[in-house]
Amino acid sequence: MIDSLNQKQKLLDFDYGAGGIETTMRSRALNDDLHTETMVVSIGPSHPATHGTVRIVAELSGEKIIDADIEVGYLHRGFEKMCETVNYNQVMPYTDRLNYVSPLINNFGWCLTIEKLFGVEVPKRCQYIRVIMSEISRITDHLTCLGASAMELGAMTVMLYMMEAREYLWELIEEVTGARLTVSYGRVGGLNGDLTPDFAEKTREAFKKVRRLVADSDKLLSRNRIFMDRMCDVGKISREKAIAYSLSGPVLRSTGVAYDVRKAYPYSSYQDFEFIVPVGSKGDNYDRFLVRMIEIEESIKIVEQALTNLPDGPISLSDPRIVIEDKREVYGSIDGMINHFELVIRGPEPPIGSTYFQVEGGNGELGFYVVSDGSGKPYRAFVRAPAFIHMGAFREMILGHSLSDIIPTFGMINMIGGECDR
Amino acid sequence: MIPFLIELLKIAFLLQLIFAFASLCTWFERKASALIQNRVGANRAGVYLKSDNFFLKPFIPVLKFLGILGVVNTLFCDAVKAIFKEDFVPSHTSRFLHTLAPFASVVPIFMAFAVIPFAPDFVIGTHLIRPQVAQISVGILFVFAMTALAVYGVMLAGWSSDNKFSLLGALRASAQMISYEIAMGTIFVTMILSYATLDLYKMVELQIDGVWGVVNQPLSFLLLFIVGMAETKRGPFDLPESESELVAGYFTEYSGMKFLLFWLGEFAEIALFSMILTILFLGGWHLPGVSFATNSLLGTIVGHFVLVLKTAFLCLVQITLRWTLPRFRYDQLMRVGWNVVLPISLVNLFLTAVVKVFF
Numbered sequence: 001m002i003d004s005l006n007q008k009q010k011l012l013d014f015d016y017g018a019g020g021i022e023t024t025m026r027s028r029a030l031n032d033d034l035h036t037e038t039m040v041v042s043i044g045p046s047h048p049a050t051h052g053t054v055r056i057v058a059e060l061s062g063e064k065i066i067d068a069d070i071e072v073g074y075l076h077r078g079f080e081k082m083c084e085t086v087n088y089n090q091v092m093p094y095t096d097r098l099n100y101v102s103p104l105i106n107n108f109g110w111c112l113t114i115e116k117l118f119g120v121e122v123p124k125r126c127q128y129i130r131v132i133m134s135e136i137s138r139i140t141d142h143l144t145c146l147g148a149s150a151m152e153l154g155a156m157t158v159m160l161y162m163m164e165a166r167e168y169l170w171e172l173i174e175e176v177t178g179a180r181l182t183v184s185y186g187r188v189g190g191l192n193g194d195l196t197p198d199f200a201e202k203t204r205e206a207f208k209k210v211r212r213l214v215a216d217s218d219k220l221l222s223r224n225r226i227f228m229d230r231m232c233d234v235g236k237i238s239r240e241k242a243i244a245y246s247l248s249g250p251v252l253r254s255t256g257v258a259y260d261v262r263k264a265y266p267y268s269s270y271q272d273f274e275f276i277v278p279v280g281s282k283g284d285n286y287d288r289f290l291v292r293m294i295e296i297e298e299s300i301k302i303v304e305q306a307l308t309n310l311p312d313g314p315i316s317l318s319d320p321r322i323v324i325e326d327k328r329e330v331y332g333s334i335d336g337m338i339n340h341f342e343l344v345i346r347g348p349e350p351p352i353g354s355t356y357f358q359v360e361g362g363n364g365e366l367g368f369y370v371v372s373d374g375s376g377k378p379y380r381a382f383v384r385a386p387a388f389i390h391m392g393a394f395r396e397m398i399l400g401h402s403l404s405d406i407i408p409t410f411g412m413i414n415m416i417g418g419e420c421d422r
Numbered sequence: 423m424i425p426f427l428i429e430l431l432k433i434a435f436l437l438q439l440i441f442a443f444a445s446l447c448t449w450f451e452r453k454a455s456a457l458i459q460n461r462v463g464a465n466r467a468g469v470y471l472k473s474d475n476f477f478l479k480p481f482i483p484v485l486k487f488l489g490i491l492g493v494v495n496t497l498f499c500d501a502v503k504a505i506f507k508e509d510f511v512p513s514h515t516s517r518f519l520h521t522l523a524p525f526a527s528v529v530p531i532f533m534a535f536a537v538i539p540f541a542p543d544f545v546i547g548t549h550l551i552r553p554q555v556a557q558i559s560v561g562i563l564f565v566f567a568m569t570a571l572a573v574y575g576v577m578l579a580g581w582s583s584d585n586k587f588s589l590l591g592a593l594r595a596s597a598q599m600i601s602y603e604i605a606m607g608t609i610f611v612t613m614i615l616s617y618a619t620l621d622l623y624k625m626v627e628l629q630i631d632g633v634w635g636v637v638n639q640p641l642s643f644l645l646l647f648i649v650g651m652a653e654t655k656r657g658p659f660d661l662p663e664s665e666s667e668l669v670a671g672y673f674t675e676y677s678g679m680k681f682l683l684f685w686l687g688e689f690a691e692i693a694l695f696s697m698i699l700t701i702l703f704l705g706g707w708h709l710p711g712v713s714f715a716t717n718s719l720l721g722t723i724v725g726h727f728v729l730v731l732k733t734a735f736l737c738l739v740q741i742t743l744r745w746t747l748p749r750f751r752y753d754q755l756m757r758v759g760w761n762v763v764l765p766i767s768l769v770n771l772f773l774t775a776v777v778k779v780f781f
Contacts, residue, residue: 063590
C-alpha cells in the first residue's frame with residue numbers, strides 16, 4: 001500500500017516537462033514583484049500549422065515560447081518493419097509514401113542502395129533519366145515547401161501560384177510514370193519505363209511556365225518588407241550546432257556549409273552536370289527560403305542539361321538475376337521463363353552483407369541502410385529521414401521566439417510526416 | 423407622422439446599404455481573390471436550377487447568369503448554410519456571454535453608420551430630407567466612439583470560448599484595436615482641425631466648394647487607410663484570426679449564424695471605413711465637373727451612387743491588399759502602430775495646426 005503510494009508520489013513529482021500535463025498552468029517565480037503564470041498550449045497533432053501530424057507543446061509567457069516539447073510519430077506506419085516482409089522490388093510503393101512530395105527521389109534512393117549491395121551500376125541512360133526525374137521532384141518539393149510556408153504567413157496567392165507551377169511538373173511526372181504521387185517508377189537495376197517521345201519538348205514548355213510563376217512569387221515575397229521581417233533572424237541555428245545535430249539539405253546549407261550529397265558523393269552521374277550549391281550565411285528562415293528559391297532554378301538547369309545530353313541505350317541492366325527480362329525471352333526460352341519465375345517469387349537476391357547509401361532528398365540527406373541475409377527480402381532496413389533529424393533541432397530553433405515564429409520555422413524545415421514518422 | 427415615417431425609411435435604407443456592402447465585400451473576396459490567384463471562384467450555385475413554374479421561369483436565366491458570377495452563392499447560399507448549421511456553445515462557459523459576443527461586435531459598427539450621410543439633401547413636397555439617420559453635430563466623434571466599442575465583442579468572444587487560442591486571439595485583437603485607435607483619433611483630430619467642423623455632412627460640402635480632402639491631407643488619407651485596415655483586423659493585419667497559428671483566433675468556437683455575424687461585422691467595418699475615407703478625403707458624393715440643381719432628387723440619386731462606387735473601390739483595394747501581402751507578427755504590428763503610425767500622425771496633426779494658425 002505504502003509502496004504504491006510512494007510510487008504514485010514519485011510519478012507526481014516527476015517533471016514531465018511541458019508535455020506531461022497540458023491543461024494546468026505552471027506558476028513560475030512566485031517571488032517576483034509581478035506574479036505571472038505561463039500558459040501551455042498544445043499545437044497539434046491536428047492543427048492548421050502542423051501540416052504533418054506533429055504535436056508541439058509550447059509553454060508561453062505572453063506570446064514568447066519559454067519551453068517546448070516536440071512530439072513526432074503520429075504517422076508511424078512501420079515502414080522499416082514492412083520492408084522485411086516483401087522483396088526488394090515490392091518495397092518501391094512503400095518508399096513512395098516516405099516523402100510524398102518528392103516520391104521519385106525515395107524510389108531512386110532505395111534502388112541505388114540495393115544496386116550498391118549487388119555491386120552493379122545501371123546504364124548511363126537510366127542514370128540520366130533518374131537525374132531528370134529526381135530534379136523535377138526536387139522542384140516540386142521546394143515549391144510545396146515554399147508555397148505552404150507563404151500561405152501560413154498569410155500570402156495565400158503565392159501558395160496558389162506555386163501549386164500551379166507544381167501542377168505543370170506533376171503532369172510531366174504523370175506522363176512518364178502514370179501516377180502523380182504514388183509513382184513506383186524505380187526498379188532495382190533500372191526503371192519501370194522509358195521517357196515518352198515528346199517528353200523533352202513538354203518539359204521545356206512546362207519549365208517556361210514554372211519559371212514565370214516562380215518569378216512572380218519571387219517578386220511577391222523575396223524583397224517584401226513584411227515577409228522579410230517575419231523570416232529574418234527567426235529560427236536561427238549556428239553552423240556548429242547544425243553540424244552537431246547532423247542537419248542536412250537546405251537547412252544545413254543556410255548556415256553556410258556547402259554540403260550537398262550530389263557534389264560530395266556524386267551518384268547517378270551527377271558529376272556530369274554543372275550546378276551551384278547555394279549556401280546562406282546566417283542560418284535563419286530567410287536564408288533557407290533563398291536557398292530553396294535558388295535550388296529551384298539550379299534543378300531546372302540540371303534537367304535541361306540532362307535532356308540535351310541524354311544518351312541512347314537500354315534503361316535497365318541486362319542481368320537476369322536482378323531485372324526481369326524482356327517478355328519475348330520469358331515466353332520464348334526456358335531460361336527466361338525460369339529467371340522470371342525466380343525474380344517474381346523470390347525477388348532479386350543480393351549477396352550477404354550490409355550497406356548504406358545516401359541521396360540528396362528534397363529536404364536533406366536521405367539515406368537507406370539495408371542488411372541482406374542473401375534472401376530476396378531485406379533482413380533489416382533503416383531510413384535516415386532528414387525531416388526526423390531536423391525535428392530534433394526544432395526545439396532549439398523556436399525557443400525564445402514568439403508563437404507566430406513557430407509557423408515559418410516549421411514551414412522552412414518542411415517536415416513531411418510520412419518521412420519523419422516512417 | 424410623416425417625419426417619423428421618413429426616419430423609418432431612412433433607417434431601412436441604411437440597413438439595406440450595410441447588408442449590400444457586406445455582400446459586395448464577400449463577393450469581392452470570392453471573385454477578386456479568384457482573379458488574383460488564377461482561379462475560377464464560386465460559379466456553381468444557381469446554375470443548375472430547373473423549373474417549369476410560370477412565375478419562376480423568367481428568373482431562371484437571370485439566376486443562372488448571377489450564379490456564374492458567384493452572386494447567388496454570396497447572397498443565398500452563405501446565409502442558408504449558416505442558419506442550418508449547429509449552433510455550438512462550448513460546455514462550462516457562460517452561454518449568455520458566448521451569445522452576446524457576436525452581437526457586441528456587430529451592433530456598434532451598425533450604429534456607427536447612423537451618422538454617415540449617404541447622399542446630398544433633397545426635397546419632396548415641403549419636406550427637406552437629409553439622408554442621414556442621426557443628424558448630430560459631433561458625427562465624427564460618434565464614429566470614433568462606436569468603433570472603439572467593437573473591441574468588447576472581440577474580448578467577450580475570446581474570454582467566453584474557454585479556448586486558449588481564442589484567448590490569445592482576443593488579446594491580440596484588443597491590443598491591436600486599442601493601439602491603432604489612438605492613431606485613428608489623432609487623424610480624426612487632424613481632419614477636424616482641417617475642416618473646422620465635426621459634422622460629416624458639412625465636411626463633404628466644404629470639399630465640394632473647395633478641393634477634396636486627399637489633396638489637402640494626403641498623409642492623413644494614407645494613415646487612416648492603414649489604421650482602418652488594422653482596425654478591421656484584415657489584410658496584413660489579420661493576426662488575431664491568423665488561421666495558421668491560432669486556428670481561427672477569437673471566433674474559433676463559433677459556428678453557424680454567430681460565426682456569420684462576426685464576418686458581417688468585419689465586412690460592415692470595411693464598408694464603414696471605406697465610407698468614412700470617401701467622406702473625409704474623396705469628396706463624398708462629389709462628382710467633379712457635374713453639378714445638379716440644389717436639393718434635386720436626381721442629384722441625390724446620382725450622388726448616392728457616386729458615394730457607393732467610391733466606397734466599393736476602396737473596399738476592393740483593401741481586399742486586393744489582403745490577398746497580396748503576408749501578415750505581420752504581433753510585436754511587429756505593435757511596433758508599426760506605436761513607432762511609425764502614431765508619431766507620423768502626431769507630426770501631421772502639429773503641422774496642420776501650424777498651417778491653420780499661421781496661414
